[in-house]
Amino acid sequence: MEIIEFARSPWGQDVPIHISFTLIWVCGIAGLAFLIGHAIYVKFMAKPEEFEATLPEAAAKVPAKIARHSLASRLFHWIMAAAMFALLFTAFLPKVGFPFAWVTYHWIAGLVLTASILFHLIHANFFLDPWAIWPDKTDIEDAKRRLLRARGEAAPAPRKFAKYPLENKMYHCIIVLTGLSVTLTGFFMMFRVSTPFFTRNPYLFGDMTWGWMYVLHGLAGVGLIALIMAHVYFAIRPEKFAMTKSMVFGSIDREHFLEHHDPKRWVVTESSK
Amino acid sequence: MAVIRDVMPAFELFQPATTDDALALLAKYGSDAWVLAGGLDSFDWLKDRIKRPKVVVDMSQASGLRGIKEMNGGLEIGAMTTLTEVVRHPLVKEHFSLLAEGAELAASPQIRNQGTIGGNVSQDTRCWYYRSGWKCYRAGGNICFADTPTAINREHAILDADRCVAVNPSDSAPALIALDAQMVIRGPGGERVVNAQDYFVGPDINIMRMTVLKPNELLTAIRIPGTWGGAKFYFEKIRDRQVWDFPLVNIAAAMKVSGGKIEQIRMAVNGVAARPLRLTAVESAVIGKPADAATGEMAGKIAIQGAVALRFNAYKIPLMRNLVKRAIGGVQEAAWKS
Amino acid sequence: MPTNKVNIPNYRLLGKNYTTPDMVAKVTGKSKYAEDFRAEGMLFCKLLLSPLPHGRVKRIDASAALAMPGVKAILTADELPPPAPFITDDGVMIPADPRAERGLTNEPLYQGEPVLAVAAVDELTAAEAIEKIQIDWERLPFAVDPMVTLKPGGPNARTDGNVWVVPPPAPPKPGEKPAGPPLPQVQDFKWTDAEYAEFKQGKLPMSKPSMEWSYGDIEAGFKKADLVVDEAFVTPNTSHQCMETRTAMAYWQNGKVFVHCSTQSTAQTVPAIARWLSIDQTNVVVISEYTGGGFGSKVTSGISLTIPVLLSKKVNAPVMMRVSREEEHYIGRARPGFHGRMKAGFTKDGRLVALDMFVVTDGGPYGPQGDANSSGRIVSLCYTPENMRWRGVNVITNTPPRGAQSQPGGAQGVMIMEPVMNKAANKLGLDQVAIRRINAPAGKAGIGGAIKGKRDHVTSAFVQEALDKGAELFRWNERKSQVKKSGTKARGIGVAVSAYSAGSIGFDGLFVIKPDGKIYIQSGVGNLGTESMIDSHRVVAEVLGVPWEQCVVTWGNTAKHLPWTCPSGGSQTIHAMTRAAHATAMDAKQKLQEIAAMDLGGTPADYEVGGGRVFRKGGGAGLTFAQAAQRAIKLGGKYDGHEVPETVSRMTKASVTGLAGQGLLAAAKDKYKRDGITNSYVAGFAEVEVDLETGEYRIVDYVGVADVGTVIHPRAFGGQMFGRTSLGWGHALAQKWVYDQHYGAPLAKRFYNSKPPTILDVPVNNFKWAAVDIPDPETPVGARGIGEPPVGAGASAVLNALVDALGENIFRRAPVTLDIILTALETGKPGDDPLTAHI
């Protein structure tokens, strides 16, 4: 199977033009396979995980409701989600047999996504703790412990998570990569079509540069199919549902906190938001 | 791999005698097959070696698709009927001269002797970038070479462009839309009939095709209802050369006028968008108004609403406006005599 | 419909219509053009064309192609003979030019330039083989628009520069033959920032030139002027688009190469091929009986014919190279487009007292074109400015090679100058015919710049007569007062004058009077169907007083012993070959008289020739031509060609030897005196009608009056008048090149894109022509050629008529298509881009 489609440029050069659109199906099926596999694994094979116990004096300080996502964060998340769905549908539905005039919606959604990401960058960096979402040393050490324990080998119990579980952080990493790829390439790709913002100029870059840009956009795009599928899947899994609710209502309750989070690593007070 | 033009590649040829045989071949060979009607559009693609079908299904022997017959006060024209046959047919001339006028202005006498009405409405765009074999949107690529800062796009679209700015070059298509014709399509699932204006598709919906015809389908006939028979017709084609030239803009209108007032009207233009456009806004605006220059003036202005010019085709906007005006208000001066 | 009659008194044949001997073969399809020949075992070749506008071949991998069954050989540029110096018949050395075009190249200078060729058993195989060839390219900077390459920092079309410069010829060393023309050099030439700023304002900068000449005192001229007009104009690049492409077929036999090709000159193609191949010209046979159009693009056929020639040598089999229409766009030549600017000073009464002419020509990649210089010379002749400076820049671009096209340079010069004349007349309130009449050349009018204070002059000019006759036929004064606008249509009338060189000198004639009494005339002129190739030989029958039916003309195959003759190009034939025919007829007459005197007594002067006999003056004894031919064979020596005349050229000498002993052989070189340079002139009058709502227009009426001396064959002449005028109309109506500047790629390769006029685009029912019928005093039968000047007149008369109909603020370039008119009418500003090329 071809991953990339090439075309002859007017100068007789073979340049990539975009991904092979069969990758839409490949990624869709891969996403589906992952979540079915994961569900089966969790249901039938996974051993319950044990974590280091939380010290009672630390636990005592934890309030009944812990703010997890500020209103701004939640708004950002849902706007981004809406944009992302709009982007995926406008991008791929016409390719899989549901033709409609998609281009304008696509770039408008792309702009919304870009704006929300810009907001998020500023908000997260200047108003929140920007490091909270990145894996730290403890995460990596604990990951080793969890892996060993999952394989039945001896290892100390891992600590509970800080604000975000490692999986969450890793997912964020991938989303950062793919998201930046699609938005950045997508931004330049707006020069290839007519928009109200600037003169259409498909010759902003050379044929080869454009070609790889389209390929990157496409790869990130189909990648997002699988990633979003996984994201939605985890969001509706019962053990993660509290987190999903927090993305709607903003907070988690004490029990959930103490079960999954380490108050030392996620320091919360009454006043914390 | 070097490019070479002007040598037709080898292909397997079928000349089915019936539509059923042709459909069976299309079903069998799928995207490897190419349907040949008059061939005047096809041979360019084949000789340039841009399209490389393994199998060519030549419809020239399907005699059942050729000819014009009366049907419920209207006409049914077989898709393989040549343009000359359409132009010369007494019933067409008598009742639907709009179509005869449009068809007669197409290409050259020999092309009209061979080119078919089905081929004329289904022909591909003449965008010179696309026809150069450049991999643009329409060819499955990701660029429109005709709308760049250096592109020469004098003959391209002013309306309904979406990434691709190519235009539909058919002269008979707007006449058929104005006559409220229907396209009869046969496919593996049987027959379907679509209105002429819905037969064509813009780049927003399908950037790689000009019509709704699927690769496994054939246009078998065009039906013209009796509704507009003998109405007041107007056809005009503007082009650079008087032979062998595609329209820069053409217009077809059918009008029923009573007591000086427009009772009913259908109007379509081509050469301004990737599909022939029926001007419904104009139609509804002029009903009940007198068929005169003032109404034409107003109609022209409505017609060009939303038109966007590229670097070299701004002239198409006043040209379309003036043609709409003339279609309603008439031309003051005699036509060219040449 | 031409109802025109030409009255040349006292001629029995000249000025009369007749049926040329090539007609029946043509109407029955038996006439053979290059592609109509077959040879046993013939292979076909196809070309691989450059995808890049400028690049260098790094590596060619043809292994997959050569491995295909049926593929016989590949030919690359490496296998072409290197450019070689060349010595002309006159002994002038033409040095080898390393920048000259060859059939194939490793550094293509335009998209579509042939890079290699493949020979195979059939075209399909050759094409599939080409598709299997892999070439690694190095991309190089390119420019397809002369304006782009002149910008500061703009790309150069050649690695060493963007402008041609021709150094002055070296003064001849004492005792040595004059050196040949110096090789053109390439320079890197850019505008200054100030000039570029002017360009950005839409004005063509009158920058420093790469060539110039002048006469008079231009500053003084402008001081005298009451009105100064400063106008720029852009003319289109137009392909010749001969109906027959430059297809060629070749094979070798016993060391000789036989080339079936399409050429304007059978004779002159022989040394050209010899030079391209670096072989002796006695080993070249050219067969070209019918040529499907040339218009200047096939003067010595085309260098591309070396491809089948070399391939056939390589594979030892005949090779046919069918050139497709698209390939013809690339290698088929085109007229260079001009960007021109004129500053012209007029006195109140309309006299042109100062002209500062500046042109930029788009010359393609190969060789400086003569068009630039010709444009200035023709303008200096047509409008006789009292003081003039001409300057030009000969720009190199990555577009297909240019070549002479009917009225090369002259047409562009006229098209740039005519709007200035038009505007001046309007500003000064003068009649358009009157202002051209005031400035028209007459008699031995001057032409070109002054060298050491002296200018060249023409043999004769009767332009005022042409204008007067035309104005009368066109009913100019009557039409001037007609209503211009009616409803949505506007009408306008225009006049233009045009001139071009119309005849060369110094060629040879050759014929044999055989014992059957017939005159067998040999011609090396290509047969383009203008019929001048045949018509000029009517002079032989006229002078010798025989019926035309007694003459047989042989042409089209250099194995048939043809003389050194001019090409059917540059309007040379009717002038050059009537002179040669006249000289040769006089040679025959002399020989006939001598033979008669020998046999029948008396001196040669006692005898007269006529009615197919040579006879004693006042009646009496004589010989028929048949008898004289037999006597000539007996006498031998100079009479039957066994003694070769010294004066004729090398090729003619060989042909004389080849024909010796067959009868009375006459051979002579045209050594008639000529005072001046031969030029012909046309005054064109056009009426157009414009549809103001669509911008469409039609030429509704046209009158062309020619000052060409004696008209030899009126019907053929009329065909040329219409045809060449129509070529001019094409330049006004729609013909052009279109390039995508990003990729340097042509877009208008097809007829439906480049738009040569069809029968419905030209006023085929309303065309009149006439001639002033004053013989040229500097040539025996007074005839000049007509192939050139109708072009500029046709184009400019129509453009001027458009200005008359619509006003001056409509267009600044040609062709004027309906979009330009409509945009101008809509916006009140000119509807075209002022300077961008190839749009």
Added chain:
Amino acid sequence: MADMKNPEETTKTLSRRDLIKGVIAAGAVSSAGYLFRSSGVRAAQTQSAAGSVERLVTLNINGQQRPVDVMKQETLAMTLRYKLGLTGTKLGCDRSECGACTVLIDDVPHYSCSVLTHSVRGKKVVSIEGLASADGKLHPVQQGVVDEQGFQCAFCMSGFIMSAVGFLKVNPKPTRTELAHGISGNLCRCQDYDKILTALLKGAENMRRA
């Protein structure tokens, strides 16, 4: 010679060897098919289906039955010029935009560069070579051209004459303008249109007189 309306029958009745013999007997160029001789480049052979086409055909050209081996993608112009030696039909563009290749198919002018030879089975093809009568007497339209010295280089001439002959069958008494429209599908680059029209009009007159 067998009429070959049914290609299926052809397979049965004519072997390739028979055909080549027939070609030679019919006086065609002996080394048939220069352009498509013997290369390995062929479309994949498919098993016969409804509408499949046999390469060996007999064509009715200028009143003669001419057996010939025709490639599937071969155009009529190529068959005429390279298989049947009828080089009077010219190729000016090979893209139906110049008219030099015009021939009559069942009396109707067509661009032979853009007609598949296989589609003229059972039809009457007339090229420029088929106009004059066997004794060499020119067709009235040809005679008109000779009389009026129509055309210059004449590369377009056979196409123009065929167009005119075809048009005159429909409109035997055209005006000058009507005839101009009738022959407007032919391009002349010498642009001798005025003289061409006069000559062909003379031809029309000759035809009416004949």
